[in-house]
Amino acid sequence: MRSLPDEVVQVEHVSKDFILHHNRVDSLKGKVVGLFKDRWRTRHEHFHALSDVSFTVRRGEAIGLMGRNGSGKSTLLQVIAGILKPTSGRVITRGRVAPLIELGVGFHPELTGEENVYLNASLYGFRNKDVRTRFDDIVEFSELAHFIDTPVKNYSSGMYMRLAFAIAVHLEPDVLLADEILAVGDAAFQEKCHDRIASLRRNGMSIVLVSHNEQQVRDFCNSFVRLDGGRVVETGTFRTKTAHAG
Amino acid sequence: MAKTLEHIPLSAPSAGGLRSLLAYSDMLRNFVRKDIQVRYQGAALGFLWSLINPLVMIGLYVFVFSDVFKSTLPNYPLYLMAGLLHWNLFSQITGQSCDTLLANAGLVKKIYFPRLLVPISSVVFNVVLWLLAIALLFILYPFLGGKLHPVLAAYPVVLLFFLAFTFGVTLILSVLNVLFRDLKHLVDVILLFLFWVTPIVYQYHRIPPHLRELFALSPLVDYVLIFRGILYSGQLPDWHILAMAVAWTVASLALGLFIFNRYADSLVERL
Known part of the structure; x- marks a missing residue:
């Protein structure tokens, strides 16, 4: 096991403004006409998606980001993942951070399951040789051995999700950033997903889980940050139930 | 856990530079392979299609200029191919460059990887398709009247400079097209x-x-x-032509990298 500092994610005074483009004009013609005609001009409005958010995730900790729709929790996840740059403040991450914001990102329907495994894992910065050593585990976990050499356009949505999830949980990240998704498939497969995540956590993986489902956060996380209107309104820990956390 | 993995700061927002690009070299390989595979999926002639278009073009121009306009230029097919194949490389890469970021918006918005890989993979994809055509030129070279000159040795260097110039243009266009979506139609006209x-x-x-x-x-x-000059006449043109080419390359690459690094991260919000 590598020696990482205890704080794997540090979010320090992060603010994120979006510019809302009302009546957005992206064409050259529109820009030129906009110089003369009000109706063609884009109006800009600054929208504060996140304001001065700070928290720390320690090694092996699972933290739930809670809040209603539009409270900024998914934006925060994208900032932690490095996809969006904060307007001010900073995020420090240590170790391998795997964003599980959407399953099967980068899957190409015409490629086979096997080709998509390599393609998808390489988007997360994995070398093909590292994927090769895990390939059999990924296929076994996904229960798709019989279909792995057929194009994923022929997969059912359940098969698709199973493969995507199997890849994500075999990347062995130090921090898993998940947007609502921690299990896919039928009840039996979901159980397997939970077991896999629990075993990764025993090995020191941290989780940042975005959810508006209080029960889901209670099931998986030992602490939580509640956002409202882009601000942290409540933080706390769960004492009681950590059954899945192992 | 993590037995053999080297440490890669997967999502470190500051991760950039050559080292992190190298760590993603397999992504580039998988990406280009995917694009080629998907492009010729189910086509019986497959990869050969990338040859058919330039061959037809060359045949038509040779007919029009040698037989209709009665050009007296010796070895006209070689003369034509030396220019046309490199023009094709440029126009295919730049013609596609406007769409690269938009076409990969789904990826760029969900996963962090060095953004430079998007235009790089588009350039590499087009170069791979083009290799077949240029290989054919070199195979046919002696039969088209080409001679072995020492100047031929300069070809790889000039090609690299040409690709660097084209890459710079690609970077500029891929960023600008996100801001002005009708740029690609303008690019078609300019080409x-x-x-x-x-x-x-x-x-x-x-x-x-x-x-x-x-x-x-x-x-x-x-x-x-x-x-x-290299492939047909066997001598390099005047030094001021060479100097102009180098100056354009440096300018295009410098401006392209500057614009891309400056805007690539904030473009995510506009895709």
């Missing part, structure tokens, strides 16, 4: 214009003398003259 103001199918000295200086300002005129 058509550039094709005819570049002496590819006709000779440089057929350009009226008072316009030649103006034409020579175009990087494509410079590069076509250099490529044809």
Whole structure:
């Protein structure tokens, strides 16, 4: 096991403004006409998606980001993942951070399951040789051995999700950033997903889980940050139930 | 856990530079392989299609200029191919460059990876398709009247400079097209214009003398003259043509990298 500092994610005074483009004009013609005609001009409005958010995730900790729709929790996840740059403040991450914001990102329907495994894992910065050593585990976990050499356009949505999830949980990240998704498939497969995540956590993986489902956060996380209107309104820990956390 | 993995700061927002690009070299490979596979999926002739288009073009121009306009230029097919194949490389890469970021918006918005890989993979994809055509030129070279000159040794270096120039243009266009979505239509028109103001199918000295200086300002005129000098005449053009080509390359690459690094991260919000 590598020696990482205890704080794997540090979010320090992060603010994120979006510019809302009302009546957005992206064409050259529109820009030129906009110089003369009000109706063609884009109006800009600054929208504060996140304001001065700070928290720390320690090694092996699972933290739930809670809040209603539009409270900024998914934006925060994208900032932690490095996809969006904060307007001010900073995020420090240590170790391998795997964003599980959407399953099967980068899957190409015409490629086979096997080709998509390599393609998808390489988007997360994995070398093909590292994927090769895990390939059999990924296929076994996904229960798709019989279909792995057929194009994923022929997969059912359940098969698709199973493969995507199997890849994500075999990347062995130090921090898993998940947007609502921690299990896919039928009840039996979901159980397997939970077991896999629990075993990764025993090995020191941290989780940042975005959810508006209080029960889901209670099931998986030992602490939580509640956002409202882009601000942290409540933080706390769960004492009681950590059954899945192992 | 993590038995053999080297440590890669997967999502470190500051991760950039050559080292992190190298760590993603397999992504580039998988990406290009995917694009080629998908492009020729189910096509019986597969990869060979990338040859058919330039071959038809060359055949038509040879017919029009040798048989209809009665060009007296010796070895006209070689003359034409030396210019046309490199023009094709440029126009295919830049024609596609406007769409690269938009076409990969789904990826760029969900996963962090060095954004430079998007334009790089588009360039590599087009170069791989083009290799077949240029290989054919070198195979046919002696039969088309080409001679073995020492200047041929300069070809790989000039090609690298040409690709660097094209890559710079790609970076600029891929960013600008996100801000001005109709840029790609403008690029199509400009490419058509550039094709005819570049002496590819006709000779440089057929350009009226008072316009030649103006034409020579175009990087494509410079590069076509250099490529044809190497592959057709067996001598490099004047030093000021070479100097112009180098200057254009440096300018395009510097501006492209600057613009891309400056705007690539904030573009995510506009995709």
